[in-house]
Amino acid sequence: MAAPYIQIGFCGRSIVKLCNASSTVFVARRTFLPKHVRPTLSAIAARKKKQKPAPPEPRSSYIEWNYPAELFAFSARLGESVDEPLLRRALTERSHMLQSQAERRRLGLPENEADSASNTELAERGSDIMTSYISGWLRSALPLLPEEGVQSVTSYLTSQQELNQLASGIGLKDIVLSEEYPPSEETMARCLRAFVAALAESSGEERAQLFVRDFVLARLATVDLTAVWQIEELLSVLSCRAVCSAQMSRCLRCLMCLIRCLFCLTCCLFCLTYRLFCLTYCLFCLTYRLFCLTYRLFCLTYRLFCLTYRLFCLTYRLFCAHESLSVLSDVLYLLSEPLSVLSDVLRRCGREPPEPRLLRSAGPGSLLAAYVVGVYSDRKLMGYAPGDSVSEATELAARAALNQLMGVSERSAPLDIRAERTLRHAPAAALAEWRPL
Amino acid sequence: MSFKHLFMKSSFVKAPIQNGIGRYVGQLQRITVKFCKEHSDSKGVRDFIENQVVDFAKQNPGIVVYLKPRRHRAPHVKLEYLNGETEILSAKCLSERELRQWLEVARGSSGEPVARLRKMQHTDRPSIQGVWTPWTNVPPQTNLETFPSEEGYRAPQREQTATEKLRELFARQQEQKQLTEETTGTS
Numbered sequence: 001m002a003a004p005y006i007q008i009g010f011c012g013r014s015i016v017k018l019c020n021a022s023s024t025v026f027v028a029r030r031t032f033l034p035k036h037v038r039p040t041l042s043a044i045a046a047r048k049k050k051q052k053p054a055p056p057e058p059r060s061s062y063i064e065w066n067y068p069a070e071l072f073a074f075s076a077r078l079g080e081s082v083d084e085p086l087l088r089r090a091l092t093e094r095s096h097m098l099q100s101q102a103e104r105r106r107l108g109l110p111e112n113e114a115d116s117a118s119n120t121e122l123a124e125r126g127s128d129i130m131t132s133y134i135s136g137w138l139r140s141a142l143p144l145l146p147e148e149g150v151q152s153v154t155s156y157l158t159s160q161q162e163l164n165q166l167a168s169g170i171g172l173k174d175i176v177l178s179e180e181y182p183p184s185e186e187t188m189a190r191c192l193r194a195f196v197a198a199l200a201e202s203s204g205e206e207r208a209q210l211f212v213r214d215f216v217l218a219r220l221a222t223v224d225l226t227a228v229w230q231i232e233e234l235l236s237v238l239s240c241r242a243v244c245s246a247q248m249s250r251c252l253r254c255l256m257c258l259i260r261c262l263f264c265l266t267c268c269l270f271c272l273t274y275r276l277f278c279l280t281y282c283l284f285c286l287t288y289r290l291f292c293l294t295y296r297l298f299c300l301t302y303r304l305f306c307l308t309y310r311l312f313c314l315t316y317r318l319f320c321a322h323e324s325l326s327v328l329s330d331v332l333y334l335l336s337e338p339l340s341v342l343s344d345v346l347r348r349c350g351r352e353p354p355e356p357r358l359l360r361s362a363g364p365g366s367l368l369a370a371y372v373v374g375v376y377s378d379r380k381l382m383g384y385a386p387g388d389s390v391s392e393a394t395e396l397a398a399r400a401a402l403n404q405l406m407g408v409s410e411r412s413a414p415l416d417i418r419a420e421r422t423l424r425h426a427p428a429a430a431l432a433e434w435r436p437l
Numbered sequence: 438m439s440f441k442h443l444f445m446k447s448s449f450v451k452a453p454i455q456n457g458i459g460r461y462v463g464q465l466q467r468i469t470v471k472f473c474k475e476h477s478d479s480k481g482v483r484d485f486i487e488n489q490v491v492d493f494a495k496q497n498p499g500i501v502v503y504l505k506p507r508r509h510r511a512p513h514v515k516l517e518y519l520n521g522e523t524e525i526l527s528a529k530c531l532s533e534r535e536l537r538q539w540l541e542v543a544r545g546s547s548g549e550p551v552a553r554l555r556k557m558q559h560t561d562r563p564s565i566q567g568v569w570t571p572w573t574n575v576p577p578q579t580n581l582e583t584f585p586s587e588e589g590y591r592a593p594q595r596e597q598t599a600t601e602k603l604r605e606l607f608a609r610q611q612e613q614k615q616l617t618e619e620t621t622g623t624s
Contacts, residue, residue: 218455
């Protein structure tokens, strides 16, 4: 702690001018601080500023930390009761287990059974419980949704990112036993899955399912189901494409790299010749007009070459940025697909193919053009949507029609999470065999 | 709360992890009571510890309570929430009752920094009607119209304005007046 500053009004280093209405008074001010304090403090501050910011300190490193109390409070907060050793195991990461084992070996202590357990198996079991419950629940809550939709919503809800948010929301971050701090997304998600399994083991599978319903399924309240499905599908297509084209793109990239190197080499040679020419030109400038002409021609060629080289470089960079351009076309195909999907579905149900019709339009050809397109089948309106252009509106209308058939349109009532539901474990119809009508 | 709170951030109503839709989770996760065993500043905190802290911990099993005596320092209560926020409550010269009341405030709080709420309600789905189009609120009888329709192409009929009404009233009054004058004149 710095010594308290004392200010006294006589004799000193600094002089402060106090302005009064009537007169000017000079007051001398002095702080009885040793001379070395200020430079020392400023030097310390400068050094601190130079250093990297300190890594975040785990809460468990504080003096006021009682791990059993924290574990008890964690289960009590969620309204559950879990056996403490089981809970401890669910929160022990493999990295922490290995670390503590190494520490014991170093200290020459005997192997402890409690120290040789990590949450890997529990996490797998928890993941199974979670996935089967969520998909069963979704099948019974949304009976018209095809299996692909059920799967993608399930995988969205049990994704690492979502589980990480949930885990940090219920206070897992401080009590996870892991080597790293702050714990990564993966660690948090794994611990949450393991907690579900631990809950199932200590208080029965029903309690675990209720936990999943109350915490994981409750996320559905703010999620647009149709958007989730589309996003997941896009991602899956992207990842599939990425795997397929990884090999090809790597080869292509090598080839392009090689060509680039060749270009570079040629460029250097050109440059050298150019310089030599320059020199020669300087020497024989006055006398050799013919040479001059040749030189100019050469210059032109050189510049053209440079331009080509730059263009190539640009293409190469673009190529590197979007590793496979073909992925884009896939996405576009998927976005323009709904009408064909709808026509397939209608054909399977014995209905007439979808017929998009322009219902309303305003300001065609202007910046604020608006069209409303409805999709009809058997003279019945299946769905309608507005759009900037007729093609966009058609596509959105087909999508709206599909959503309505699935029972997840934006007009449908919110899902009741607390309602009694019997789980349906048999998979729903796949999109290729889906008959909603 | 008014717009005069210049230094207060604004925000919308929100609940962490959809709290309350499935199950309610109290957001205060632990408190650390720091106090002095001798100084009179900490009198209220000491009383609270003596009389109420055990009951408080029993009533709120989800909150971990730590007690940390520190010699000759002002008493504080550190409040830690589930969203990672920490708040330090100065308990200097607070009475036992006041401290308990402040803890009750913290117990019900979400841990988000105090902010001016822009609206008292919030929804992630602002409209179930979808995107607004020029035809969103068009009267439905236009659907049954046969074209060309006389009604549709007529200039819009407007109501009589107040001035016109007054003028008409005045004209009628004048007429009546004249009539009464005439009748009295003849009789």
